[in-house]
Amino acid sequence: MFEIHRKEINWGGRTLVLETGRIARQADGAVMVTYGETSCMTAVTAAKTARVGIDFFPLTVNYQERAYSAGKIPGGFFKREGRPGEAETLTCRLIDRPIRPLFVKGFRNETQVVATVMSHDLENNPDITALIGTSAALTLSGLPFMGPIGAARVGYIDGEYILNPTYEQLETSDLDLVVAGTRDAVLMVESEANELSEEIMLGAVMYGHEQMQVVIDAIIELAEVAAKDPIEMPEAEDHSELAAKVAKLAEKGLRDAYGETVKQVRSTQLGALKDKVKAELNGDDDPALSGLISEILKSLEQKIVRGDIIKTKKRIDGRALDKVRAIASEVNILPRTHGSALFTRGETQATVVTTLGTGDDEQFIDALTGTYKERFMLHYNFPPYSVGEVGRMMGTSRRETGHGKLAWRAMRAVLPDHGEFPYTIRVVSEITESNGSSSMASVCGASLSMMDAGVPLKRPVSGIAMGLIKEGDEYAVLSDILGDEDHLGDMDFKVAGTSEGITSLQMDIKITGITRDIMDVALKQASEGRAYILDEMSNALSGAREEMSDHAPRIETIQINREKIREVIGTGGKVIREICEVTGAKVDIEDDGTIKVSSSDLSAIEAAMKWIQGIVAEPEVGVIYEGKVVKTVDFGAFVNFLGSRDGLVHISELEGHRVKQVTDVVKEGDIIKVKVLGIDDRGKVRLSRRVVNQETGEDIQENKGEED
16 A cells, blocks of 8 residues: 655765655655765655634744654653753754645644654764655645755865855864755755855855756655645635725725834834724624735735835845844843843833853753763843733743744854853843844844953844845845834844854745845845944944953963863862862863852962962972872871872971970861972972971071072
């Protein structure tokens, strides 16, 4: 009954295999994609009937990484995978964004994509296999999906583009870019870059689009032998009569509302108008009719707003196409935080706070490739009050995770080296107002906030969101888009970077794609906008403060011989615990012998540093040290000095005269000053007490010589 179909190609020097018919045969479409030895199984299922009373496509994408794929057992008490991690959530969004606009308009059947990583070779990132698997499964499913799409990752090493770089290659790459698109156009871009030019970024996008064509061909060839018959879509009903009624009731009111430049006033007018139209057409009592009226109103809004922009080259708020809204930047707005900034652009506002921590504050991330530590975190919060609404706050949403990661990517390229600035950095962006591009406001606010905290960024970073209105062959590229322009437009193109180049780029398209020419215009216009925003930000702060907040921890770093690490830690951690308890400082020791001592109290750092240096220092002949008598014997006393170092004071070196018993001069626990007389080949140290003035710590013999 079921037949296995398989398509195999060579792609980027590795084998890409698409297989269907063996696994998950009850799903509408299921494909196992293997690249190298990384395998992802993607299944697609749709409800048989449409959901009633909704005006959106109910699509859900789930991406899950199984620990067994990398030969691991999950950590934690339950030893099984829990809620999706950040990487899984971001990949869900990565898959959703390019496929959503390709479903036939009006399709309202509940649809679910489930992509499961079943094998991971620790070389090839499974997100590309998941994207390709989703495209293939949808193409085979018979659902009204106008694909297929392809996807590719692009790196940039030594001036050359690299197709699907491995994890190892990405460590030396100046670019990590994922692009997805159809045969004719690009649909989605997600990237992180090391201050690259617009030309290099555009070239990377087009290179990835070119290289993915063989994958699209392979999916089509597989579909020719394995695709199901297309499901029957109900014929579109003729709603022209209802549309005419809605237009008659709403067109003037819509034009008046969009003549308002203040978002809240405009939103209030639009809400009242929509309620009035539904009431007059009896939509309040009929969910299906209410949903249909909402669709017609949205189409009418799009027609009015988009048509006016194309015709007049003026925006909803009266701006020119390339004009950025008014910007206000402030820093040091919160008294107890380590760094803070308030960035306001029009009706979008981000309150951003930077907190500095030590190595203990680093985030442990358990990934398929292994557990690693992250010293830079950027978190984004979007409370409902930011848009004047009431809503439930149920934890971090996928959108919040995605926007935070975009800002994180934008800032990572300008962070100082860990050796130069050995702090853990956490940035939190609270969106306190929103009307378009709050993620880019977070980038600008993060840059200011970190500089306010004294983080020596290589250069400040700014970000801007670009939009697109395309009607036939005519189009308009919009700088610094409003929320309504995003909602009613065709593109959300976010670009972040410094004066030297781009650090992050993200693009989502709601139409079937955009051309190279449109992207070129958008990038150049974005460059001008970013430069203007950077200039406005400099009015508040143009570089990192030289002094950090009094409330921030101070960190001093010393390097010791790796063989001395055990002595600093002590048996069972006894020594390092004692250092921390007595001085009040925090001590972190790394495997290479790097020791970081931190505290907001400089005297605590100095005390801990002195203690550690005493432990690791090597004794020098002729130098006087202070030590503790740890044991007395008939022939002398053993003194502990320089931390764990012991030396012998022979009974003849206790006093300047003959001593009968050692305990007549010193007892266990006494603190005395001693001079190193010599060190033999076995490392044993000979000490003298008699030549040192116990009151002043001076060398008696040297003083005597001066007097003579």
